[in-house]
Amino acid sequence: MNLFAEIRGLVLDALSGMVADGALPPDLDIAVVSVEPPRDPGHGDMATNAAMALAKPARMAPRALAEALAPRLAADHRVETAEVAGPGFINLRLASSVWRNAVRAALEAGPLFGRSEMGAGRRVNVEFVSANPTGPLHVGHTRGAVFGDALAALLRFAGWEVTREYYVNDGGAQVDVLARSAYLRYREARGEAVEIPAGLYPGDYLKPVGEALSEQFGDDLMDLPEESWLPDVREFAVERMMDAIRADLDLLGVRMDRFFSERALYDTGLIEAALKRLDEAGLIHVGVLEPPKGKTPEDWEPRPQTLFRSTAYGDDIDRPLKKSDGQWTYFAPDIAYHFDKIERGYDLLIDVFGADHGGYVKRMKAAVAALSAERTPLDIKLIQLVRLFKDGEPYKMSKRAGSFVTLRDVIEEVGPDVTRFVMLMRKNDAPLDFDFRKATEQSKDNPVFYVQYAHARVASMLRLGAEAGVATEDRALAAADLSLLAHPAQLALAKKVAEWPRQVEQAAASFEPHRVAFFLNDVASAFHALYNLGRDEPALRVVQPDDPAGTAARLALARAVSVVIAAGLGILGVTPAEQM
RNA sequence: GCACCGGUAGCUCAGCUGGAUAGAGCACCAGACUACGAAUCUGGGGGUCAGGGGUUCGAAUCCUCUCCGGUGCGCCA
Numbered sequence: 090m091n092l093f094a095e096i097r098g099l100v101l102d103a104l105s106g107m108v109a110d111g112a113l114p115p116d117l118d119i120a121v122v123s124v125e126p127p128r129d130p131g132h133g134d135m136a137t138n139a140a141m142a143l144a145k146p147a148r149m150a151p152r153a154l155a156e157a158l159a160p161r162l163a164a165d166h167r168v169e170t171a172e173v174a175g176p177g178f179i180n181l182r183l184a185s186s187v188w189r190n191a192v193r194a195a196l197e198a199g200p201l202f203g204r205s206e207m208g209a210g211r212r213v214n215v216e217f218v219s220a221n222p223t224g225p226l227h228v229g230h231t232r233g234a235v236f237g238d239a240l241a242a243l244l245r246f247a248g249w250e251v252t253r254e255y256y257v258n259d260g261g262a263q264v265d266v267l268a269r270s271a272y273l274r275y276r277e278a279r280g281e282a283v284e285i286p287a288g289l290y291p292g293d294y295l296k297p298v299g300e301a302l303s304e305q306f307g308d309d310l311m312d313l314p315e316e317s318w319l320p321d322v323r324e325f326a327v328e329r330m331m332d333a334i335r336a337d338l339d340l341l342g343v344r345m346d347r348f349f350s351e352r353a354l355y356d357t358g359l360i361e362a363a364l365k366r367l368d369e370a371g372l373i374h375v376g377v378l379e380p381p382k383g384k385t386p387e388d389w390e391p392r393p394q395t396l397f398r399s400t401a402y403g404d405d406i407d408r409p410l411k412k413s414d415g416q417w418t419y420f421a422p423d424i425a426y427h428f429d430k431i432e433r434g435y436d437l438l439i440d441v442f443g444a445d446h447g448g449y450v451k452r453m454k455a456a457v458a459a460l461s462a463e464r465t466p467l468d469i470k471l472i473q474l475v476r477l478f479k480d481g482e483p484y485k486m487s488k489r490a491g492s493f494v495t496l497r498d499v500i501e502e503v504g505p506d507v508t509r510f511v512m513l514m515r516k517n518d519a520p521l522d523f524d525f526r527k528a529t530e531q532s533k534d535n536p537v538f539y540v541q542y543a544h545a546r547v548a549s550m551l552r553l554g555a556e557a558g559v560a561t562e563d564r565a566l567a568a569a570d571l572s573l574l575a576h577p578a579q580l581a582l583a584k585k586v587a588e589w590p591r592q593v594e595q596a597a598a599s600f601e602p603h604r605v606a607f608f609l610n611d612v613a614s615a616f617h618a619l620y621n622l623g624r625d626e627p628a629l630r631v632v633q634p635d636d637p638a639g640t641a642a643r644l645a646l647a648r649a650v651s652v653v654i655a656a657g658l659g660i661l662g663v664t665p666a667e668q669m
Numbered sequence: 670g671c672a673c674c675g676g677u678a679g680c681u682c683a684g685c686u687g688g689a690u691a692g693a694g695c696a697c698c699a700g701a702c703u704a705c706g707a708a709u710c711u712g713g714g715g716g717u718c719a720g721g722g723g724u725u726c727g728a729a730u731c732c733u734c735u736c737c738g739g740u741g742c743g744c745c746a
Contacts (some may be wrong), residue, residue, distance in 0.1 A: 092681085113746060125685065125688085126685080127688090127689075128684095128685095128688085128689070128690090128691085129689070129690075132689075136688085138687095138688065141688080141727085143728070144726080153725070155698090174689075175688085175689050176688085176689075176726060176727070177726085178688075178689070220697085221746065226690080247737070253715090258707060258746060260746060261745080262745075262746085263745075263746060275711080351730095351746095378743055379745085380742090381670080381671075381742050382670040382671065382742095386743080389743080390741075392744080394743070396726090396743095399673080404672095405671070405742085406671095406742085406743095409741085409743055409744075411744085412743085413743085413746040414744075415677035415742045416744085416746075418743085418745095419746050420745095423746090443740095444673090444674070444739080444741090444742060445741070446741085446746085447672085447673050447674065447741060448672070448673070448738055448742060449741085449746095450742075451672080451673085453680055459705095468711095471673080471674070471740090473674075473675085473739085474740090493733070514682085514683095515682075516682090516683085518674055518675075519674090519675070519682075520674095520739075522681070535701090535708085536694080538708055539694095539708075541708090542706085542708050542709075545706080545708095546705090546706060546709090549705080549706060550705060550706095553705060554705090591685085592685085593730095595686090598686090599685095599686075603683090604683090604685080605681060607684095607693085609745085610693080610694085611693090612694085617709055617710065618707080618709090618710065618711090620706090620709075620710080621701085621706070621707090621709065621710035621711080622710085622711095623704085623713095624702080624704060624705095625701085625702070627704080630704085630705050631705060632705045633705080663686090667708085668706095669708070
């Protein structure tokens with residue numbers, strides 16, 4: 090239950106009351122009325138802009154409207170004071186029982202505290218990673234994987250039904266290159282001295298694939314022409330690469346619900362079906378594209394091409410569907426793939442792309458709009474690049490893959506929890522600096538430990554409380570006499586707990602899991618502050634063996650904090666620590 | 670040339686989708702462990718929100734122009 094939404098309901102009721110009394114004209118647009126925490130806590134617990142937002146349509150002065158509205162709000166038992174301030178804000182101070190109830194609600198709901206029904210069971214497909222099956226995942230993929238996974242978890246927590254999906258690009262020229270590279274490693278495994286020519290994949294990670302091919306086929310492939318061995322080797326190598334990728338994702342704690350094969354699209358006729366749909370809508374034509382201004386490719390020559398009229402849906406130019414040799418461009422199967430997602434009946438599609446695919450956004454949105462008759466929204470989240478550092482120096486080389494740092498390199502060095510949390514501390518569309526040294530140091534430069542420490546501290550208190558003879562199960566703590574929580578610092582912390590459901594909804598509504606990470610930092614900070622107050626004011630110490638009732642109440646508050654932290658870390662995919 | 674993303678404290682970044690005096694961490698300065706876990710806390714200095722113009726009760730947030738950085742721009746995915 091989102092307390093802010095609840096109080097907003099109270100404001101709206103009060104406004105309706107004023108309409109009924111003739112104090113306000115009917116048909117006001119109440120969508121603009123908001124209830125938010127004021128920036129300055131000194132102003133109260135919540136503030137509403139209702140008077141200012143409605144002043145003009147109601148043809149009243151903002152402050153006059155506020156003066157009329159405030160007493161109606163103050164009449165509610167949850168509201169202690171309602172004061173008009175500034176240009177027409179109404180600042181609300183809520184009864185402390187409201188905050189105590191939030192603590193109790195957290196204990197009763199446990200891991201489900203903060204869950205929202207906002208998604209209302211609607212179905213969303215989150216496609217992420219989707220790296221080419223030609224090698225191990227690198228750091229860039231890692232960020233996309235972490236983001237997509239956390240976004241999926243967040244939406245699920247907010248009441249969506251979520252599918253995590255990976256599109257396997259196993260149909261293009263790049264997997265033929267993979268097959269040729271693997272074939273050379275195969276010859277190498279058969280005892281031949283090989284050199285990997287430019288244009289093929291040189292990484293050592295293909296050596297085991299070559300050896301496995303050697304084991305499976307013996308000398309059978311040695312004297313065959315390429316067209317004979319290529320399909321088998323390709324399938325073999327792609328499977329091996331996908332196994333490796335799945336293992337990499339597993340290290341990160343990412344599990345996909347579905348891997349969707351591009352190659353399968355060719356066999357099922359789905360590409361033709363999708364393009365037929367576009368053709369029937371008059372969105373396919375043959376035309377000649379203008380060369381890009383300012384940077385004309387040297388071998389540019391005007392050429393008639395089969396084009397998708399993406400300009401009809403806001404793209405800058407129409408996009409080619411066929412190469413000059415008659416093959417599909419990569420765009421054509423991608424259209425078909427999204428057509429399939431639409432046909433599967435999702436209410437929302439989300440694609441997580443690397444920022445280098447930013448130029449692809451408009452055409453993909455155009456395709457989905459056209460194929461779904463603008464019924465299926467597509468949101469595309471771009472993930473900016475990760476810059477790796479070690480002791481402040483740029484860090485590029487990998488022991489394993491040579492030219493790039495792999496996901497496995499990162500996980501082995503800093504572990505999944507730190508990797509995930511650090512990568513989720515940034516907005517997806519801002520570049521991210523990742524310093525290996527800081528991440529491994531486990532110092533205060535490392536925000537993960539700050540949050541985990543708070544969680545571990547609560548666990549420690551619960552252990553001490555139990556030793557002192559206090560029942561520390563959530564159910565028992567929920568029954569404690571919470572009216573013993575009266576100190577402003579305690580109530581301030583309870584307010585943080587009460588904010589969690591709202592934070593979930595806001596993060597989910599904007600598809601921004603990083604907000605969860607920032608909020609957890611906030612909660613941890615408020616908790617640590619209260620804890621340290623106990624040094625100067627012994628009455629605030631949580632565990633006091635000579636005061637079982639008070640200890641139970643304070644433990645209830647502490648446990649509510651750890652409930653929120655555990656729930657938030659659960660969304661981020663980070664382990665909440667019991668001890669450190 | 671065009672498109673997309675970014676520009677907020679010395680550094681790294683938030684800023685609740687238009688609200689009140691713009692925040693946090695790091696760094697720097699001064700403090701708090703015989704005390705429930707000091708991986709913590711308290712206090713302090715530090716800003717032309719890249720710049721100009723506009724929209725309105727009110728702009729870091731929306732519109733527009735300029736500057737700077739990143740990414741992309743038919744037959745790579």
